[in-house]
Amino acid sequence: MKNRNIVITYLVMTLIFLSEVVLNFNQYSYRGYYTDKIIGWLWLAMTVFIIIKLWKKKAIKAYFGLLVAGIILSILPMMIPFFALLSYFSTIDSYQRISLNDEYRIERHRPGALSKPQIAIYQQKGIFEKRISKTPYVEVLEKVIQRPSIDISSDERNESIQEAKLVSANKDSIGIEYKIMNKKQIFYHKNKEDWFDDL
Known part of the structure; x- marks a missing residue:
């Protein structure tokens, strides 16, 4: 028994x-x-x-x-x-996790062995959450430090996010103000999935 x-x-x-x-x-x-x-x-x-x-x-x-x-x-x-x-x-290749508020969080990570680092945005509802957007981290870096990716060194590509604040959120995009390398800029992530009416 x-x-x-x-x-x-x-x-x-x-x-x-x-x-x-x-x-x-x-x-x-x-x-x-x-x-x-x-x-x-x-x-x-x-x-x-x-x-x-x-x-x-x-x-x-x-x-x-x-x-x-x-x-x-x-x-x-x-x-x-x-x-x-x-x-x-494991937490291998998960570099940063930042809570924006009670509903949204972001994660800077590398999703696979052959993948490049990216920013994933998760929306939380009840006991579930869903990844609603993913963006290559280098695109965020380009916007924040105002330089093309070709001019961003490998060391700079590994720079951490110092701050991240939610600016706006709707069914089309999520606006986040990033601070990286002491520079601030708002980046608008496109929503890949629309689940605002789900669950």
Whole structure:
């Protein structure tokens, strides 16, 4: 009976984890940057626990084999899916997270191993949030420091955002005043997704 309760708890955790994965594929997530990390690590910890606890069962051995095969297969195509998994479970390539207000937050990050840094804007509603815009970070730098990208050095491209303030928000764009390298400028991000009437 005790093992049954453990399996039921694990299945519930797995469903929550899978719901987060499905939400991510559709640009949604549960509210808060660390929420998906916590869900992921809890699922991972419970997976290790259940494999050790119930190792003698054939179903668990088969499940472990599937997990290992999945990891190996994710490494084969240039390791891109593997790096995506690594990014999902960790804070690697997440450089900055700034809360603009109770509804919006921005994140300066690199979404993939072969991607360039970008600014992602998230709108929060209840327990969910959705990425409504993404912009290459170099475009923001160009606007703020008033120089073309060709004249922005690699060191400058890694400069942090000193301040970010919400100026305006509507269904078409989000205006944010950035301060980078002691210079201020408003950048208008276009909304890629319109979800103001969703949820």
